[in-house]
Amino acid sequence: MRNKILNLIILLFCSLCFSQKEITWQDLSKVNFEDKYFPAYGDYFLYPEFLPSVKALEGKLITIKGYFLNIDSESNLYILSKGPMSSCYFCGQGGPETAVELQFMNKQKFKTDNIVAITGILKLNKDDIEHFNYILTECKGKLIK
Numbered sequence: 566m567r568n569k570i571l572n573l574i575i576l577l578f579c580s581l582c583f584s585q586k587e588i589t590w591q592d593l594s595k596v597n598f599e600d601k602y603f604p605a606y607g608d609y610f611l612y613p614e615f616l617p618s619v620k621a622l623e624g625k626l627i628t629i630k631g632y633f634l635n636i637d638s639e640s641n642l643y644i645l646s647k648g649p650m651s652s653c654y655f656c657g658q659g660g661p662e663t664a665v666e667l668q669f670m671n672k673q674k675f676k677t678d679n680i681v682a683i684t685g686i687l688k689l690n691k692d693d694i695e696h697f698n699y700i701l702t703e704c705k706g707k708l709i710k
Contacts, residue, residue, distance in 0.1 A: 585626040585684050590647045593629075593662050593699060595619045603694060611661055613698045615689055627701070628684040629665065630709060633675040643667040645701070649678045666697035669704045680710040 596619055601612035615623075634644040647663035667683060675681055685701030 585628050586622070587628045588622065589629070590631070590663065592622070593619065593665070596662050596698070598660065606694065610694050613661070613689075613691055615691075619689065622687050623689045625687055626684065627687050628682055629701075630680065630682045631665070633673075633677065633679045633681045633683075633706070634664075635673070635675065635677045638672065641669060641672060643669065643673055643675075644697070645681070645683050661698050664697055665699040665701055667704050667706075668700060668702045669706070673706065675706060675708065679708055682707045682709055 595616040597614045597616070598611040599614070600609040602609050629645065631645040631647055632649045634646050634650055636642040636644055643666075645665040645667055647659060665683075667685070683701060683704055683706045685704035688700040688702055690696050690698050690700055
């Protein structure tokens with residue numbers, strides 16, 4: 566009987582270790598930006614300084630809800646945005662912290678402005694200006710609305 570209880574405790578502990586954490590856009594807003602010059606591009610770009618609460622999420626399996634933006638389906642460029650396409654980061658309605666680059670294993674069938682829940686591994690990006698500051702890899706999505 567004691568072995569069964571011990572096995573149950575171990576199983577519960579392991580499931581907690583590997584479960585995803587649902588986060589909100591408020592969680593991703595814990596970042597400061599400063600202008601930084603990138604000599605290779607001859608221009609200034611916003612450079613992130615992630616606060617400790619965001620750094621703690623790096624490499625973790627997370628889930629976040631937002632608006633799906635199909636930027637270029639041919640090259641599998643998808644974005645999750647805090648707001649719909651008409652008020653997204655590209656339209657000047659928010660900062661870089663309001664958008665997450667999505668790297669799916671397969672081509673997606675979601676449509677622009679679908680509300681979705683995306684689960685993936687969070688990668689924080691400070692230096693590669695060809696990509697977003699927040700990247701979710703190994704993504705899976707679920708249509709909400």
